[in-house]
Amino acid sequence: MNRKEALEMVKPHLTEHRYTHTLGVRDTALTLAEKMGADQDKAEIAAIFHDYAKFRSKDEMRGIIKEQQLDEDFIHYGDELLHAPAGAHLVKKEIGIADEEILSSIFWHTTGRPEMSNMEKVIFLADYIEPNRKFPGVEQVRETAEKDMDEAIRNALSNTVTFLLQKNQPVFPGTLKAYNDITFKKQ
Numbered sequence: 143m144n145r146k147e148a149l150e151m152v153k154p155h156l157t158e159h160r161y162t163h164t165l166g167v168r169d170t171a172l173t174l175a176e177k178m179g180a181d182q183d184k185a186e187i188a189a190i191f192h193d194y195a196k197f198r199s200k201d202e203m204r205g206i207i208k209e210q211q212l213d214e215d216f217i218h219y220g221d222e223l224l225h226a227p228a229g230a231h232l233v234k235k236e237i238g239i240a241d242e243e244i245l246s247s248i249f250w251h252t253t254g255r256p257e258m259s260n261m262e263k264v265i266f267l268a269d270y271i272e273p274n275r276k277f278p279g280v281e282q283v284r285e286t287a288e289k290d291m292d293e294a295i296r297n298a299l300s301n302t303v304t305f306l307l308q309k310n311q312p313v314f315p316g317t318l319k320a321y322n323d324i325t326f327k328k329q
């Protein structure tokens with residue numbers, strides 16, 4: 143599968159807006175992968191498919207998490223979390239992507255996790271800072287990413303946790319663990 147075929151495969155699953163976001167994540171992931179010494183071809187494929195499941199029904203995604211015996215916290219901490227683990231499963235099953243580095247960066251792209259691999263960091267951060275993102279604080283994270291990827295990820299996780307607390311939303315335990323992990327390592 144080349145880049146053009148990958149884009150053709152993902153496009154019917156996304157809205158115009160989400161496809162534009164996906165192209166932004168692809169471009170940013172290529173830059174970050176080069177900086178981190180991660181495989182650029184894999185980063186590109188992971189970026190192209192990272193939101194593959196975004197528009198699947200919640201019931202289908204919850205069903206996958208149960209059937210595949212994935213961590214049920216993904217079901218209980220907010221519906222926005224479902225598309226990441228469900229997407230990793232669906233790109234394996236429907237697209238035939240078998241590479242574990244690609245699949246796990248799709249799996250963890252929304253929440254992050256402790257001990258993230260370089261590829262997971264690339265996709266997590268590219269999703270957060272790609273040029274079409276407009277939310278408060280994103281410019282600061284973009285600037286930090288130029289100098290220190292881990293600090294940028296820590297800022298992104300901290301912004302997400304703060305945003306969830308302000309809306310009285312639950313915080314996925316893995317997101318807090320990811321924040322703590324990166325914070326301890328920086329001390």
Ligand code: DGI
Nearest residue numbers: 193219220222251252253302311312313314317
């Ligand atoms: O799919 P995207 O919009 O490109 O981005 P994403 O996969 O990072 O999803 C962002 C959403 O996920 C946003 O609404 C906040 C939510 N989110 C991220 N981390 C957590 C979370 N929601 C909960 N409940 N808990 C988390 O830890």
Ligand code: FE
Nearest residue numbers: 192193251252
């Ligand atoms: Fe996503």
Ligand code: FE
Nearest residue numbers: 251252269270
């Ligand atoms: Fe994200």
Ligand code: FE
Nearest residue numbers: 163192193269
């Ligand atoms: Fe995304």
